[in-house]
Amino acid sequence: MAYTEEELKKELETKEYEYGFYTDIESDTLPKGLNEDIVIAISKKKNEPEWMTEWRLEAFRAWQEMEEPEWANVTYKKPNFQDISYYSAPNKKPKYDSLDEVDPELLDTFKKLGISIDEQKKLAGVAVDIVMDSVSVATTFKKTLAEKGIIFCSISEAIQEHPELVKKHLGTVVPKKDNFYAALNSAVFSDGSFCYIPKGVRCPMELSTYFRINQAGTGQFERTLVVADEGSYVSYLEGCTAPSRDENQLHAAVVELIAMDDAEIKYSTVQNWFPGDKEGKGGVFNFVTKRGLCEKNAKISWTQVETGSAVTWKYPSCVLKGDNSIGEFYSIAVTNNFQQADTGTKMIHLGKNTKSTIISKGISAGQSQNSYRGLVQVSSRADNARNFSQCDSLLMGNRCGAHTFPYIEVKNKSAQIEHEATTSKIGEDQIFYCNQRGIDTEKAIALIVNGFSKEVLNKLPMEFAVEAQKLLEISLEGSVG
Amino acid sequence: MDLKEKLVSSFLAFEDGLDLDNPVHEVRSAAIKNFEEKGFPSKKEEAWKYTSLNSIQKVDFSIFPKKETALEYKDIKKYFLHEIDTYKIVFVDGVYSSYLSETTHDGVDVCLMSSAFSKPMFRQVIEVYFNKAASKDESLTSLNTAFSKEGAYIYIPKNKMPKKPIQILHLATGNEAALMLQPRNLVVAEDNAEVQIIERHQSLTDNEVFTNSVTEIFAGKDAIVDYYKVQNDASTASLVDNTYISQKDNSVVRVHTFSFGGKLIRNNLNFYQNGEHIDSTLKGVTILGDKQHVDHHTLVHHAQPNCESHQDYKGIFGDSSTGVFNGKIIVDKIAQKTDAFQQNNNILLSDKATINSKPQLEIFADDVKCSHGCTIGQLDEDALFYLRSRGIPQKEAKALLMYAFANNVLESVRIPELKARINKIIANKLGVRVGFDL
Structure with missing residues (x-):
C-alpha cells in the first residue's frame, strides 16, 4: 500500500539531516569579532607576504563602507558580523605523507561522509583537497598532477609558493570591492583552493574539493581561484555537507575562474549544507560570489545542484570577453520546509559571436521560496551574440512559491535572445500512471523529479551524478499530494 | 525650486x-x-x-x-x-x-x-x-x-x-x-x-x-x-x-x-x-526611432481561482531608442487553475537601440499553467530573400515582415476603423506604402 500524503509529509519533515554529526577536534580559533587587527592576525597566522596583508586590508576598508544587499527575494535575520570567529584551523598542522599519520578522528569524519581518502585514491582517480574548517590538511594526487605541470593546492600554499600567479590573477574577475560579501571574503578568507593548468594541458582527472563547515559559530570564507592557461582543459568538482547546528552559520565564498584563449573550465557543485530543521530553525547562510572570465574561444560551464542551506544567494556568472567564447549554466535548485533560494546566473556578452545557454530547474516544496534571478546582457560591440534561457519551476503543494526574475539587456541589433519559463506541478495522472505499474508514490515522485531535472543531471560528471540523484531524493520525495 | x-x-x-x-x-x-x-x-x-x-x-x-x-x-x-x-x-x-x-x-x-x-x-x-x-x-x-x-x-x-x-x-x-x-x-x-x-x-x-x-x-x-x-x-x-x-x-x-x-x-x-473566470488581455505594439523611450510596466495579480491572462507585447526599435518591458504575474495561493501567459518579442534595427526586458513570475499556487517567453532577434533573412526574389524592394519587404510581426496584436482590435488607422500609422512610421491593409 502506498503512503498517504500525510504520512509522506511527516516522514519528509522528520527526516534528519543525514550528515549531521560533529567532529571534536581541537581548533585554533581567533576571538569573535572583526576589525583591522583581526584581518592582520589572519594574514600573520598564514604567514602571508605583505602585499597580501595590504590587499586584505584594502578589501576590509571597502567592506566597512558597504551595506548589506537587500534586493534578493529572501528574508532572514542578518548575521552579526562581530559575533563570528573569522579563523579556525585544526591546530595540528603537519603535512602528512601517509594517511596513518592523520588524526584518526578526522579520518572518521571522512568515513561518515563516505569519502575515504584511500578509496578515492584507488577507485575514483580523483585528487581530493580536503578543506576542514578552512585549512587544508590533506592533499592527494599532487604528484600525478605535478608531472603535467598542474598546480592544485590550497590557496594559502599558493600564496607562499606561487605568489606571482596569485598576485596576477586574484581579484581580477571578482574585484575585492565587487559586493558586500565578496569584500568580506577578500578581507578574511581563511583558505580555499588554487588550481593552475598550464598551456595546452588537459587535466587527466576531475579535481575536487570537499568543503565542510565544522566549528560551531565559525564562518567559512573560502576563496577559490582556477586559472586555465591557453588551450587547457579542467573539470573541477565541489561538494559540500555540514553538521547540524542550531545557530545560523555564515558562508561567504568567492570563486574566480579564468579561462584564457581556447581553454575550457567545467565547474560542478553539489551543495548540501544543513538547511535548518522543519521549523526553519538553524541552517547555513550561503552568500556566494562565483564568476568566470572567458577569453577568446574559451568556454566556462557551471553546473550546480543546490539542495541545502537555509538561505542561498548565489549567481555563478560568465563574462564572455573574448570573441567566440561560450558560457553555460545548468542548475537544479531544490528547496523544502523553510528554505529560501535566490539563485541564477549572469551572462555578460562583450566579445563577438559569443554564445550562452542557461538551463535552470527550480523545485519548491514545503513552505520554501525558490527564485531564479538572471541577467543576460549584450553590449553594443557584441555582434552575433546568442543566448538561450530556460527556467522551469516545479511546485509541490500550495504553501511554497516559485519566482522568476530574468533581466535581459540588449544593445546590439544582431543579438538573438530567447527566454522561456514555465511553472507546473507534478500531475496526478503521472503519479497514477506509476502507481498503476506498482511504483509507490514516493518512488514515482523521485522518478518524475529526476526526469524534470535530467537536462541538468546529465551535465554532471559521473562521480557527482549519482550523489546528486541521491540528494534530490533525500530533499524531495513525497512532498506532493 | x-x-x-x-x-x-x-x-x-x-x-x-x-x-x-x-x-x-x-x-x-x-x-x-x-x-x-x-x-x-x-x-x-x-x-x-x-x-x-x-x-x-x-x-x-x-x-x-x-x-x-x-x-x-x-x-x-x-x-x-x-x-x-x-x-x-x-x-x-x-x-x-x-x-x-x-x-x-x-x-x-x-x-x-x-x-x-x-x-x-x-x-x-x-x-x-x-x-x-x-x-x-x-x-x-x-x-x-x-x-x-x-x-x-x-x-x-x-x-x-x-x-x-x-x-x-x-x-x-x-x-x-x-x-x-x-x-x-x-x-x-x-x-x-x-x-x-x-x-x-x-x-x-x-x-x-x-x-x-x-x-x-x-x-x-x-x-x-x-x-x-x-x-x-x-x-x-x-x-x-x-x-x-x-x-x-x-x-x-x-x-x-x-x-x-x-x-x-x-x-x-x-x-x-x-473574481473567478476572469479574462485579462494586455497587448502592445511599440515602434520607436530617434531617442524615444518607452517603458511598459505590467502587473497581473491573480487573486482568485480559474482565471486567465494573456500578455503579448511586440517591439521594434530603431535609431537610439530604448524599449523597456517589465511584466509581472503574481499568482496567489488560492488562485489555483490560473492560466497566465506572457510574451515579449523584440526586434532591434540599430546598434544604438537598447532593449531591457524583465518578464517576472511570482507564483504561490501549485496547480497553475504559467509561462512566459521573451525573444530579441532580427528579421528572418530567408523570408527577406524570398520577398526580394519576387520583386519586392528591400524596404517594403522589411516593412511587410514587421507588419506580420506586429499583426498578432492588431488581430484582437475590435474596431475595424481603428485597426486601419493603426496600420496607417505603422506604415508611416516605417516609411512605406504597402498598398493594402492587414
Missing part, C-alpha cells in the same frame, strides 16, 4: 478652488502627503531601474494653465478617429472643451470628472469607486490623486452598452512654454455592461508637455471593456500613464497600447482579478 517642491506648494492654491467638505478632499490630502514623502521615483528603485525622470524634473512646468484657447474642429480632426461616429470627451490644456466634445446622459453617463465630483447624483458612484483601485502607495499615482479634478467619467449601468465607442482626447496647445497635465479618468462598467474606449494624448506644438495620467477601470460581473491607448505624440511630449483595472467574475478587459511617438512614455498597467 524643483518640480516636487513646486507641486507640493501649489497644492494649497489648488485646494482653494475646491469644496473642502467633499469627501474626496481627504483622499487628496492623504495622497499629497504620500507624494511629499516619496517624491519622484528614482532609478535606484527597482521599478524605475531603466527609466529616468530626471530630465523632466528639471523643466519648469506650468501646473495651472492660465488662458483658454479655442480650437477649430477642422484643425484637430486628424487626431480623432473621425471615420466613425463616437462620443467625444476633449480636453484642451487640461480644460474641458464643450465645443469639441459630444457627451451623453442617455442611459449611460459619458461626461466629466469635475461634474462627477461636484454633483450629488454621482456622489454614490464616486464613493464606491474613486481611488479604490489606484495605488495609494505609488508616488506618481498619489500625485495625480492629489490634483485629481478633471478627466473623463464613464459610467455604464447594468446590462447597458453605449450606442457608439467613446474617444478621450487630451490636447496641449503649446500656449505655455512647458505644461504639466494630470488627467484623472474613471470608467465603471457595471454587471453585464459593455464599453469601448479610445484614448489619445496629443501635443500640437513642440513645447514641452508632461502628462501624469491615472485611469481606473472597474468591470462588474460579465462586463466587457475594451480600452485602446494610442500614443503617437510629438517628440517633446512625455507621458506617465497609470492604469488600474479591477475585475469581477466572468468579466473581460482588454487593453491595447500602441506606442509610436513621444519622448518618454511610461505605461504602468495593473490588473487585479477579484
